[in-house]
Amino acid sequence: MRSPLLDLPGAVAAEAPDSDVAAHYGDLFAEQRALLKGEAIVDRSNREVVRIAGADRLKWLNDLTSQKLDTLKPGEWTQTLILDLQGRVEHHLTLVDDGEAVLAHVEPGTSEALVGYLDRMRFMLRVEVSHEPELAVLSNRDEDFVVPRAELAEHLGRPLAGLWAFEALRIEDHRPRLGFETDHKTIPHEVGWIGDAVHLTKGCYRGQETVARVHNLGHPPRRLVFLHLDGSVDTLPKHGAPVELDGQQVGEVGSAARHHELGPIALAVVKRTVPVDATLLAGGVAAAQEVVVPPDAGRNVQIDPALRRRIR
Template identity: 55%
Template sequence: MSLDTLTSPLLTRPGAVAADGVDAGVAWHYGDPTREQRLLEEGVAVVDLSHRAVVTVTGPDRLSWLHSITSQHLTDLAPRTSTEALILSPKGHVEHALHVVDDGESAWITAEPGTAEALIAWLRSMQFMLRVEVTDRSAEFAVLGEPVGRESADGEPLAWRDPWPHVAPGSVSYAAVDEADHPANGRAWRELLVPRRQLAEVVGERPLAGTWAAEALRVVAWRPRLGFETDHRTIPHEVDWLRTAVHLRKGCYRGQETIARVHNLGRPPRRLVMLHLDGSSHHLPTSNTDVELDGRRIGHVTTAARHHELGPVALALVKRNTAPDAVLIVDGVSAAQELVVAP
């Protein structure tokens, strides 16, 4: 069954308004997105992410194989320990982002909605004679996002704990601030893997928050998302993705040459910023809206959101040499920069 044919049963909950685009199939909000953001920050709400792709890799060679074809060090990944890996093009551009946790017998991967078919096709093309089996589990298992900052324990459903923003061993930060001052420091987030038929039961009486709330909190955490903060030429350095998803001292993998060359010899051509948008406009800019300086296009919006405290904000990719104190223009309104990646 294709993931595209699956619609969450939680869309029948009172007040649910369906999301569209990439997040179609789950709720955008349940009637009060501002309250839903607060409940998420308080650690009591959960987010229906059952549209995410779920893939398993089984077999005795699974971790060494994934290690050899992704950006992350995976050979000694302990059971119920979460990590993040990227699949890069030969030129180092981001193609897939994998949330990986192993249960001791299978490596479980969650990925962006609608990407299972392409991801599995590429993984199977790289199997050769290794003892691995790749399976789409999206029709059987659903993802539930919850503001919990620990790994899953024995006896609990398996979960992927988001490592962001902590700099993983072998990685490096490109952020303009130290980890202690990062806006996501102390952030708690994980993806719980539950049988799809038990999704409503696992949610229970906990309040639900929609993707509107989850995306607003992701933006202010400077957390990149595949297909939003990335395009066909994005390299991890531009969005500070090395910190959690790239191991700089592991063996050869596709795209490694670009990773090493940019890290050792130069700086990325673009950098991620968070924009504080003038609140006088009643609408948010859409993805790919031009970011301008002195009438010239110097970048584009990747994700815009309305935060319950900061108001309208956005992540954007701009040219690296854009002056950090420049006031930019987005869709006719002014936008002040908050540095994410250091220029």
């Protein structure tokens, strides 16, 4: 659903799957700085909102997903995953309970499948699941807000930052995005979702066996890396561009952006065995690595919390 904020002067639409919101409003780096200072908000109304109501909602979601939700307090934002039987990521939800219902926002185009799955799992429990197209997501540096879509234009009492600014800071914060740093084979350990979206001691849920096995006995086959890209190149590597080492493909680019201080940056997923000090080529652009998920992740090795500076 196209955002009315795209009609503002200077607004430039982002690329799919974000083409319903603005990439920027005319000054990318100024928007980044305003967002970083907490002065700006971002229109993320292309995100789809799912509402889960009913007395059993938190216990039910706790049983279905990877995060501990049965003790979630009203107003507390968190993340959770729905995994398949092999522990591969199917859905990533960012959610809050408002005391009456859980509001979860998900990637564009994924809510229909999510609602379908949740409906099939209701059984006789007191829960109601609905897609809420009249609700929209706004974000600032540290938190999200769910507002009526019809009131988007009323939230303009502070500067706007486009999605490019938000994505640049997301990449800087080493936060993966479903469909960008993930594919149909992704397991949570590979992209650092342990802790942020996966609770390791809460009990059983679909896919939990894989999470426990990797955490206690093995290592994930791939790992998320942060890339400092060669700033002398005019173009950014595209999503899915090959990451190469010595002429061999060892991974793929997830997201890339231009940062107001760091220059061109990216997130990529590479084979676990790639040396952490190796200089790579990302879509043909020279790239120096910064470790996000270490090669020895799993086997009870914890990711340094300092490597994940924001949770959203």
